[in-house]
Amino acid sequence: xxxxxxxxxxxxxxxxxxxxxxxxxxxxxxxxAGAASDVVLPSLGFFGTLRWAWTQLTSMRTALFLLLxxxxxxxxGSLFPQxxxxxxxxxxxxxxxxxxxxxxDWFQLFDxxxxxxxxxxxxxxxxxxxxxxxxxxxxxFRAVRSKPPRTPRRLSRLxxxxxxxVPADRAREAGLTPSSAAEQAAVLLKKRxxxxxxxxxxxxxxxxxxxxxxxxxxxxxxFHTSLIGVLVSVAVGGLFGYNGQKVVVEGDxxxxxLIGYDSFxxxxxxxxxxxxxxxxxxxxxxxxxxREQESHxxxxxxxxxxLTTQDGPGRDEEQQVLKVNEPLSIGGTNVxxxxxxxxxxxxxxxxxxxVASQGPVxxxxxxxxxxxxxxxxxxxxxxxxxxxxGFFLPTAxxxxxxxxxxxxxxxxxxxxxxxxxYGDLGLDDGTPENVYVLDxxxxxxxxxxxxxAGGIVLGVGQTYDLPEGKGSITxxxxxxxxxxxxxxxxxxxxxxxxSTLALLGLTASLxxxxxxxxxxxxxxxxGRIMLEYxxxxxxxxxxxxxxxxxxxxxxxxxxxxxxxxxxxHREQEAASSAAGSGQSxxxxxxx
Amino acid sequence: xxxxxxxxxxxxxxxxxxxxxxxxxxxxxxFVLDLVKSSTTISTLETRLARADAPARTLAGVGAxxxxxxxxxxxxxxxxxxxxxxxGPRRGRARIAVALTVLAALIHGTAVVxxxxxxxxxxWGNMYEFCTTGAFLVAVIFLxxxxxxxxxxxxxxxxxxxxxxxxxxxxxxxxPVANLIPALQSxxxxxxxxxxxxxxxxxxxxxxMSVLQLLQTSREAKLLAGKADTAKFLRLVPSALxxxxxxxxxxxxxxxxxxxxxxxxxIWAEQAWGRYWGWDTKEVWTFVIxxxxxxxxxARATRGWTGTRAAWLSIVGYLxxxxxxxxxxxxxxxxxxxxx
Ligand code: HEM
Numbered sequence: 001x002x003x004x005x006x007x008x009x010x011x012x013x014x015x016x017x018x019x020x021x022x023x024x025x026x027x028x029x030x031x032x033a034g035a036a037s038d039v040v041l042p043s044l045g046f047f048g049t050l051r052w053a054w055t056q057l058t059s060m061r062t063a064l065f066l067l068l069x070x071x072x073x074x075x076x077g078s079l080f081p082q083x084x085x086x087x088x089x090x091x092x093x094x095x096x097x098x099x100x101x102x103x104x105d106w107f108q109l110f111d112x113x114x115x116x117x118x119x120x121x122x123x124x125x126x127x128x129x130x131x132x133x134x135x136x137x138x139x140x141f142r143a144v145r146s147k148p149p150r151t152p153r154r155l156s157r158l159x160x161x162x163x164x165x166v167p168a169d170r171a172r173e174a175g176l177t178p179s180s181a182a183e184q185a186a187v188l189l190k191k192r193x194x195x196x197x198x199x200x201x202x203x204x205x206x207x208x209x210x211x212x213x214x215x216x217x218x219x220x221x222x223f224h225t226s227l228i229g230v231l232v233s234v235a236v237g238g239l240f241g242y243n244g245q246k247v248v249v250e251g252d253x254x255x256x257x258l259i260g261y262d263s264f265x266x267x268x269x270x271x272x273x274x275x276x277x278x279x280x281x282x283x284x285x286x287x288x289x290x291r292e293q294e295s296h297x298x299x300x301x302x303x304x305x306x307l308t309t310q311d312g313p314g315r316d317e318e319q320q321v322l323k324v325n326e327p328l329s330i331g332g333t334n335v336x337x338x339x340x341x342x343x344x345x346x347x348x349x350x351x352x353x354x355v356a357s358q359g360p361v362x363x364x365x366x367x368x369x370x371x372x373x374x375x376x377x378x379x380x381x382x383x384x385x386x387x388x389x390g391f392f393l394p395t396a397x398x399x400x401x402x403x404x405x406x407x408x409x410x411x412x413x414x415x416x417x418x419x420x421x422y423g424d425l426g427l428d429d430g431t432p433e434n435v436y437v438l439d440x441x442x443x444x445x446x447x448x449x450x451x452x453a454g455g456i457v458l459g460v461g462q463t464y465d466l467p468e469g470k471g472s473i474t475x476x477x478x479x480x481x482x483x484x485x486x487x488x489x490x491x492x493x494x495x496x497x498x499s500t501l502a503l504l505g506l507t508a509s510l511x512x513x514x515x516x517x518x519x520x521x522x523x524x525x526x527g528r529i530m531l532e533y534x535x536x537x538x539x540x541x542x543x544x545x546x547x548x549x550x551x552x553x554x555x556x557x558x559x560x561x562x563x564x565x566x567x568x569h570r571e572q573e574a575a576s577s578a579a580g581s582g583q584s585x586x587x588x589x590x591x
Numbered sequence: 592x593x594x595x596x597x598x599x600x601x602x603x604x605x606x607x608x609x610x611x612x613x614x615x616x617x618x619x620x621x622f623v624l625d626l627v628k629s630s631t632t633i634s635t636l637e638t639r640l641a642r643a644d645a646p647a648r649t650l651a652g653v654g655a656x657x658x659x660x661x662x663x664x665x666x667x668x669x670x671x672x673x674x675x676x677x678x679g680p681r682r683g684r685a686r687i688a689v690a691l692t693v694l695a696a697l698i699h700g701t702a703v704v705x706x707x708x709x710x711x712x713x714x715w716g717n718m719y720e721f722c723t724t725g726a727f728l729v730a731v732i733f734l735x736x737x738x739x740x741x742x743x744x745x746x747x748x749x750x751x752x753x754x755x756x757x758x759x760x761x762x763x764x765x766x767p768v769a770n771l772i773p774a775l776q777s778x779x780x781x782x783x784x785x786x787x788x789x790x791x792x793x794x795x796x797x798x799x800m801s802v803l804q805l806l807q808t809s810r811e812a813k814l815l816a817g818k819a820d821t822a823k824f825l826r827l828v829p830s831a832l833x834x835x836x837x838x839x840x841x842x843x844x845x846x847x848x849x850x851x852x853x854x855x856x857x858i859w860a861e862q863a864w865g866r867y868w869g870w871d872t873k874e875v876w877t878f879v880i881x882x883x884x885x886x887x888x889x890a891r892a893t894r895g896w897t898g899t900r901a902a903w904l905s906i907v908g909y910l911x912x913x914x915x916x917x918x919x920x921x922x923x924x925x926x927x928x929x930x931x
Contacts, residue, residue: 064889064896068904071882078875078919085869113870234868243865293598296769325777325863336865485865495867499854506850510843540891542840 057124058131066125073121077112080104084111126231133224140217147197148209151518158518158534160548166559168527176529176559178521182206185519185531188554194517207520212513216539219508222501229498237491239269249343249360249481253281256331256486274488276331280309280320285340285480289409298369298409305337305482322482332488339483341365341372344392344416345476350381351469357381360479363392364436370394371406374416375438376473377425385425386471389438390418390455404457416475418456419448420466446470513541517551531555600709601768605761607702608723612757614695615730615750621688622747628684630823674740674829674837685743689734692750696730703727710768715784717769718920722760726753728792736796740837744827748799759917779859783852790848791912794884797838797845798909801902804834808899835898839891842905846884853877876915883908 044052056062081089090110094101108115155161166176179201186196186208194210244264246254254260256278288302305322309330322328328335343360350356356378363372376388395408396415404417421443446467449455453467458475465472519533533551537544703724707714715724733749736742771780808831810822820826828834856877861867868874887904890896 060889060893061896064886064893067882067886067889071879071886074875074879074882077870078872082870085871290770293767293769295767299769301770325779325859327862327865334861334865336863338864487865489866492861492867496858499857503847503850503854507847510847540836540839542836 054131057128060132063125063128063132066121066128070121070125073118074112076109080109080112082110082112084113122231126228129224129228133221133228136217137221137225140214140221143217144214148195148211149516151199151207151209151520152534155518155520155532155534158536160535160544162533162548162552164531164533164552164555164559165524166529166531168524170559171523171527171529174559178204178523178529179206181521181529181531181559182208182519184558185521185533185555186210188558189517189519189551192551192554205520205522207518210517210519212515212517213538214514215508216512216514217509219505219510219512222505223509224505226498226502226505230495230502233491233494233498235491236494237267237489239267240274241487241489241491242266242270242274243485243487243489245338246484246486247362247481248280248282248484249362250282250285250479252360253279254484255279256333261486274332276311276333277313278309278311278331279313280307280328280330280335282306282482283308283319285482287340287409287480300368300409303337303340334487336485336487337482338485341481341483342370342392342394342411342414343479343481344374344414345479346376346416347474347476348376348378348381348386348388348471349473350378350386350471351384352382354382356386356471360481362435362481367406368409369406370409373436374418375436376418377427377435377438378471379425379427381422381471384422384470385427386466387421387423387425387438387440387443388418388456388473389421389440390416392416411478414460414475414478416456416458418458418473420446420456420470420473422446422470513543513547514538515541515544515547519555597709597711598768600705604702604705604709604768607698607705608757608761611695611699611702612754612761614691614698615754615757618688618691618695619747619750619754621684621691622743622750625682625684625688625743626747626824626827629682629827633826634823674742674833676741682743685746688746688750689737689743692730692746693734696727696734699723699727699730706768710770712771713781713785715788716771716780717766718764719760719766721784721788721916722756722764725788725792726756726760728789729753729756729795732789732792733796736841742837744829745796745799745803748802749796752795752799777859777862779855779862783855783859786848786855787852790845790852791916793841793845793848794905794909794912797841797905800834800838800841801905801909803828804831804838804902805899805906807831807834808902831898835902838905839901842884842887846881846888849877849881849884853881872919873915876911876919880908880911880915883911 081093083090093110094105097104104110108117112118152158166174166181170176182198182201186198189208189210190196192212194212195214196208196210198206198208200206242265244261246260246262248254256275258264258272258275283306285306286302286304287300290296290299290301303324307320307322307328309318309320309328310316311318311331320328322335322337324337327337341363342365343362345360346358347355348357357376357380361374361376363374365372372392372394374388374390374392378386391404393404393406393413393415394410395406395412396404396417397407397413398404404415421438421440423443426439426442445451447453447456456464456473458464458473460475460477463472463474514537516536516538517533519531522530524530533548533555535544535548535551703714706720706723710716714720729749730753733742733745803825806822807825807828810820810825811831814820856874857867860869860871860874883904887901887908890901890904
């Protein structure tokens with residue numbers, strides 16, 4: 001029968017018959033009272049309506065609907081670029097799609113996971129969850145404290161049923177009575193993990209009520225409650241956490257203060273006294289590329305950053321290693337190695353012969369061979385500010401068309417290919433600037449492949465004098481840099497703990513069988529002690545029949561009666577009429 | 592520090608993979624032959640019974656749904672609903688098919704292991720390896736289940752899917768053995784991906800069973816309505832209800848696996864990218880799949896949602912897995928893009 005799949009349905013089935021009678025009853029009365037039932041609906045009143053809404057919200061059907069809705073609602077976030085992850089891509093998308101873009105934006109399709117509709121779905125789901133878990137927890141608490149359910153009158157109607165008899169002579173030898181048999185059965189079942197209750201002891205039909213697997217429901221409750229825990233932990237992280245990015249060139253340091261970051265995004269309740277002022281210095285950065293295999297030649301194999309860290313001002317220095325999958329834990333934050341590249345060391349002299357800018361300039365890799373974009377700005381150059389834009393190539397090669405490209409990610413032939421400009425770099429008016437972009441609109445071109453002066457090509461140690469006596473540029477050497485992500489998430493531990501609990505609860509809930517078992521004993525007029533037992537599962541339990549078998553064997557072994565030896569026992573054979581020594585038999589009626 | 596890979600062994604592995612595919616294909620042929628043969632056997636038997644004037648009797652396993660009686664409304668099914676061995680006629684071709692699948696799985700296992708040895712790491716670091724190792728697990732899980740339950744009726748589906756996965760790997764994502772890029776060098780790769788692949792393999796089998804369940808449901812309805820049996824091979828398949836119950840058991844195990852995959856992925860993401868959850872494309876789809884199967888589990892406890900609707904959810908969940916693995920990996924950009 002389909003109905004036996006879940007606990008609720010078994011229960012409902014049990015009640016079902018009753019319910020049917022009742023509804024028959026009401027129908028009759030409704031028939032007599034005419035349209036009386038139609039009047040009931042509008043008279044729900046305000047609280048009635050609230051109550052009705054609450055019942056709807058906490059129903060299984062609504063939970064299912066909301067779950068599926070959540071799955072569907074999550075999808076657009078993978079189809080459209082998302083602001084939190086890729087703000088630049090979103091801006092680009094809006095530029096490329098001036099018609100549809102704003103409409104999509106209005107529907108918050110670029111912020112799906114913080115959108116009103118997505119939040120509404122999961123909040124409703126969690127309200128429903130709480131409304132579901134609380135009553136169940138109370139019911140479960142009661143169930144744990146109460147005795148196993150009373151023994152049904154007819155055990156033979158249970159899905160798994162078996163009988164057993166102890167021959168009269170053996171019963172007499174052992175002084176076995178129906179009551180002592182029930183007591184012994186209770187002890188055996190207790191050892192097997194059942195909680196037991198002997199009832200009607202001393203009467204001629206004593207019985208044992210036993211139950212096991214309450215942890216199934218507990219697991220379910222722990223699972224659902226832990227989901228709330230995970231959600232709360234995520235929220236805590238969003239409120240009090242922060243994360244930031246910093247690029248550090250070999251030899252340079254980072255101090256964990258607001259101004260130490262290149263970019264910083266605080267949680268909504270962040271205050272900057274939460275930053276612990278630790279510092280770290282990048283001593284060296286080693287990269288290894290695959291040199292063995294033709295098909296993957298030049299693929300990176302290993303990135304290792306050697307750091308010197310200091311927990312705070314005046315504290316001891318410590319040597320540490322940072323790798324891609326091995327973040328560094330310091331000052332309440334985790335530091336991650338998320339990127340790397342080359343920082344050519346460049347000196348720019350201005351038209352007056354003074355050093356206008358000197359030091360490593362971070363270049364941005366644009367492919368696996370570290371062909372990198374580089375922008376050099378010298379706002380201090382006089383009389384005219386200078387700017388450079390171009391490529392850094394670790395292993396420069398020139399193809400037949402005269403185009404330079406990089407052939408290897410390692411710096412075998414490092415080279416700068418630059419265009420140069422002079423004029424107003426536009427840095428003085430205070431608008432935030434992007435160090436990786438040079439706005440050439442208000443600048444005059446000095447060098448480029450397209451003008452007479454040509455582009456600038458520099459190897460390490462070489463200097464190029466700019467046209468018109470505007471100054472010079474020297475490629476002094478090469479350093480590497482690392483891009484670091486620095487995160488502080490106070491909700492992280494909670495999320496881990498609760499999701500682990502959820503996993504454990506889920507496992508318990510799905511794989512523990514919750515079973516009820518009853519044993520009833522009695523004495524035949526000829527002195528045989530009869531036992532019958534029946535099992536009932538609450539919830540999906542395909543091992544119920546096997547459990548019945550095992551319990552039958554347990555009892556049979558205890559009184560040294562053979563179990564299930566005779567082949568063809570049918571349920572029609574009433575237990576009392578079974579001849580010969582004791583047997584146990586089962587009939588599993590799962591379906 | 593990574594050791595150089597062994598390219599020759601890698602080529603040997605590819606050869607084994609090819610041999611395994613061939614063996615699976617032959618096994619597939621035998622599984623299909625078994626279905627054809629069995630349904631003709633049943634037909635002849637039935638006609639003979641009918642001629643012998645047995646009033647619309649059903650064969651061995653009797654009716655589904657436990658109606659138990661031999662009324663004309665009972666749905667004929669030769670398959671035993673408990674899916675235990677023993678009932679029904681001997682099926683020589685099915686035995687050959689299973690033996691061939693075992694052989695294929697052995698060769699396949701050799702291929703997977705040599706691949707791992709050649710690369711000095713676990714053999715699941717790129718699409719080719721996810722596919723081939725995943726297919727291997729599908730075969731192994733199927734064979735292990737076969738030792739306990741007679742699931743030979745899904746043989747042609749499951750082995751067919753294994754063949755498709757192997758073809759997809761060889762044709763779609765050929766990748767010579769190589770070391771892992773730094774982002775993948777983590778023991779979480781071992782944990783996270785292995786459980787993901789194993790769960791997906793299990794979902795593959797339940798997918799096949801859910802499809803059969805839907806077919807069986809419509810056939811049962813048809814027969815109950817007194818219409819002709821147009822899908823005779825489904826007599827080898829147990830009743831829709833037993834299919835539903837068994838696939839629920841497998842789905843429950845796979846769901847726990849998937850939950851673990853999601854968590855292990857989050858822990859790894861925390862180590863590699865600095866946040867445990869960031870709605871990266873791949874994370875989105877892992878979440879969607881998880882939610883769909885959570886919906887499936889709920890559906891099984893919701894009145895009106897068991898049976899056909901639950902089966903559809905199981906199918907939708909699996910389609911999401913396939914989508915996540917193919918389209919998302921290939922066309923969507925995200926932090927997981929190195930998977931290729
Ligand atoms: C965040 C949303 C939810 C998720 C992800 C979720 C997930 C799950 C999962 C995976 C199961 C199967 C494992 C188990 O039995 O423990 C389950 C079972 C269950 N859930 Fe939920 N659930 C959610 C919300 C709800 C809500 C709102 C309700 C109440 C209406 C609910 C009621 C139940 C019940 C009664 C079961 C037991 C089903 C059975 O007996 O087979 N769940 N849930």
